[in-house]
Amino acid sequence: MSANLYRRQLERKRQQRIDAEKKAGECRSKETEKRTAAARARTAASKAKSVTTARSKLREAKRREGEAAKAGKDAARWQGRASGYSKQETDLQAKLAKAEQGEQDKAERLRQREQKKAERQRAAEDRALQSRMDHTEAIVNNAVRELRAPKVEKLRVLILGASSESGDRALRVGREQKRIRLAVESALHRELVELDVRPSATTSDLLDGITKFRPHVVHFSGHSDDDLIEFEDELDDFHQGVVVTARAFASAVKATDDPPLLVLLNSCNSAAQIDRLIDRQVTPFAIGMADEIQDGDAITYAAQFYAAMANGQSIKSAHLSAQAALELAGLSGAELPTLAHADDVDPAHTILVKPAQ
Template identity: 35%
Template sequence: MQSDQYKRDIANLDDAASKLRNEIGKQEKIAGDARAEANAKRAAAGKTKSKSTADMHLRSAKTHDGKVAAAEKKIGELQAKLSANAKSRLSKEQNLRSALKREQTAADSAAKQRLSKEKSQQAALDRDSAKRRRDELNHARELGRLGSSTVTHVMIPAPEPEKLRLLYLTASPLTDGAAPLRVDAEVNLVLKVIRGAKYRDQIDIEVRPAATVEDLLNGLNDHRPHVVHFSGHAGGGLLFDNASVTDPGEHLVGYKGVARLLKATDHPPTLVVLNACRTLEGVDELLKAASVVIAMSDTVGDASAAIFATHFYGGIAAAQSIGFALDQAGAMVAIALPDEPELAVLRSVDGIDPYAIQLIALPDV
């Protein structure tokens, strides 16, 4: 790439500048030594009473003055070259920035075209699948008509798309040094955004507050969720509630144990969302159970967690893919909290493209 050539040119200019500075240093030493020697010879000439000896010292001083002049001339030439080097480097840096911008623009355009092509291919596959279903239904109707002696018109409704099942677990148990979380407010905001979404009827959300590990297991069995979401504390695992009314506290379950539970079902979830601090450390384990995992890379505050969850599920409820719903949520967090780093990280198993997965099954058009 052109930017690589500019980088090599800048590196060469830096090497040349270093050599010029070294040479200037050498010439400055030569000039300094010669000047000191000339001064010493003049001082010696002033002290001697012999005219011939004084003349000899003065001639030597003049010779050293010539060395000073030659060294200073060389220094001037070297400094001129160093100045030209600096101008050339500035020009190369400007060219490098322009080249990097062009290359990034080209890369972004190529990525956009690739994504557009993938979406077009997926849309074509969806249309073919819908056409096959319609053809099969029409064929079944025709067989029924031919096999019946009485013509009966029966209205067969189109099959309903499968609803997205979301198991939403929240837990804010009493823990040493950890403040209670506003997970109840987060859930309320998520419910409101889903209620107002275009495809709200295609989402079945099951909320389990003060969730225990038994709530996770029961939710998997009862609800068969496509998405399992956890909002709460984490640290080496997920901190569930201990279900005690008189002695409330936490129940830490390591990521390996959580992944084992998620796999222990005929219908493992497609997506796991961990809206809790530093849960990125558990992603590798959870990817053994789910195709896609979203986790947080660092400490996440109540405001950031609520904005992320609200807009992520708002995107999902608008039939956006997992990848684009996360992009929307990240953009809204950045707008609302510009000083906070981007924490949500998406990981998927090999061969799975989160930008091609729409959790909302749209009706056939």
């Protein structure tokens, strides 16, 4: 619930408490007034010279005392309500403080995300300037790299999933791999896509998949940060993963005569690694996540990305379609997936699944 909603509820509850305390005060004043009147009536009864007058004053005193008792009960009831409202006020104040802190944290994460995005933008502009200086002739002629297009063969996608720990760090990589497979099998050109799915992926799976399967696309889902990627070990029980540097991962992906066209790191804070993959010419296209991404967001993005690819869409369109799927599902991570590419390729015109003419 938003902080604004808690503020409105808190204001209503505060007004209810004030009104109840006012009612309680009015009832106490009435109780005092009636008891005073009863006392006067009893005094008058004691001084009356006639029996009739005395009895009349005693009846009046009794009536006033009854009215005083009722006013006292009303005062207690309204005071009880005021106490209840006060407790609810305290609860709402705690919830409001928590909501405000959550919104501040969210704003800070957004600020940091925008800062990282700006830093990547500046880095990209610096690379573009350096590229123009180093490759003037190629840029003037709008030269585009001759990619290893899979038009006469199936698009090969190596899917590596690693989540060796239980508890809070456990990820549903199996669910993601299933969703990707179902998305491809339902696509227009499903017969043109071949998947090599490796759950519980180790570093050996990475090297074996790169050299044996010769993938056009390398997809990793698991844990990572700005400079590390976590694979699994050859253990059956839950365990701490095998952490490798982003540089070591890039070297493994590059160690082939047929380097991939696209590397997709569907893991937290991996966008910091994709520019290095481009700079080291590991791959002309790379996708990473600009911040921590929720499991459901990562699964939805991956499924729609490969569905669009297998439907014959360009890399850019598949990326935009997957981001749109997150927004349509009401998920919060649509801005996290980040697409990077080399200066001499165009993701809007690169289609990796194309049927024979």
